[in-house]
Amino acid sequence: MITMGIDVGSITAKAALIKDGKLLSTKVIITGYNAKNAGETVFEKILTEAGLNPSQIRGIVATGYGRNSVTFAGKSITEITCHAAGANFLNPAVRSVIDIGGQDSKAIVLDEAGKVKDFAMNDKCAAGTGRFLEVMARALEVDINDFGSISLTADNPAKISSLCTVFAESEVISLIAKGEERRNIIAGIHESIGSRVAAMAGRLGLASPVMMTGGVAKNIGVVKALEVKTGKPIEVSEMAQLTGAIGAALMAMTL
Incomplete structure (x- = not known):
């Protein structure tokens, strides 16, 4: 199972792919003036670099100040919850x-x-x-x-x-x-x-x-x-x- 997280911040937009509980790929781009475009762009770029297509992604969660602009995400979750989960993943x-x-x-x-x-x-x-x-x-x-x-x-x-x-x-x-x-x-x-x-x-x-x-x-x-x-x-x-x-x-x- 492959899932994606998209974090649209005020300066950069980040994406991460997790496959079967392990980190598969990441991508960082400049957010620019349009958070919606940034979310779409980082989504497309990480898929291209990972050699995947959208149908292979089981679920997408958006976070960051621009999370609500990622309209294709299945759910948006606060940065607090996501940073806690990410930190625990990196070091339990x-x-x-x-x-x-x-x-x-x-x-x-x-x-x-x-x-x-x-x-x-x-x-x-x-x-x-x-x-x-x-x-x-x-x-x-x-x-x-x-x-x-x-x-x-x-x-x-x-x-x-x-x-x-x-x-x-x-x-x-x-x-x-x-x-x-x-x-x-x-x-x-x-x-x-x-x-x-x-x-x-x-x-x-x-x-x-x-x-x-x-x-x-x-x-x-x-x-x-x-x-x-x-x-x-x-x-x-x-x-x-x-x-x-x-x-x-x-x-x-x-x-």
């Missing part, structure tokens, strides 16, 4: 998940069976999300993919006091004008994110092991900042960005 020992995506962040505590026990999320403000980092990268004229490695070279992280994307950008521009080094500004941005997300996660009482999921997990600077702020080691799978899609594909097995 995981008891907490921190997911930082394009437009929100979540902390999830799992029970011994890998089911959601409790969660907290920030979906009212873009601060501390992928979009926030993109805005900061543009202000600093630095490739977002280099943010993590650059921040690790900082010797005196700058203080970013504002948690608002707009005001934080103004702070960054002011720091640039004062001659502050980019590496210290970037490290300060990561510390700000770490503090914000750790405070949210702390209300749940994170249990170890902790796994970080979502696209921001590729940023080693944010991961390190979170480890410091939470006081816990954080596991990052090479499939971190695809965790939601994997979880959705697993959920599709029950349709």
Whole structure:
């Protein structure tokens, strides 16, 4: 049996195929301005690359902020449930998940069976999300993919006091004008994110092991900042960005 999970986020759209309980194939594309088209495109691309046709897919579950635009899915399920399922698939020992995506962040505590026990999320403000980092990268004229490695070279992280994307950008521009080094500004941005997300996660009482999921997990600077702020080691799978899609594909097995 082959099932598919499609996770349409605000920045990227992801798809995963599960065959008989094992990960078969994955695909990531840029969402762009049309979530519906992104869902259809990632669906077509993963099937083509896997050499499959739609009739071979037993079930499809959509998740992510654009999940309701995936009209051909059999069901849509929240990111919280799907990231929990995906994290449990990647490492059954995981008891907490921190997911930082394009437009929100979540902390999830799992029970011994890998089911959601409790969660907290920030979906009212873009601060501390992928979009926030993109805005900061543009202000600093630095490739977002280099943010993590650059921040690790900082010797005196700058203080970013504002948690608002707009005001934080103004702070960054002011720091640039004062001659502050980019590496210290970037490290300060990561510390700000770490503090914000750790405070949210702390209300749940994170249990170890902790796994970080979502696209921001590729940023080693944010991961390190979170480890410091939470006081816990954080596991990052090479499939971190695809965790939601994997979880959705697993959920599709029950349709």
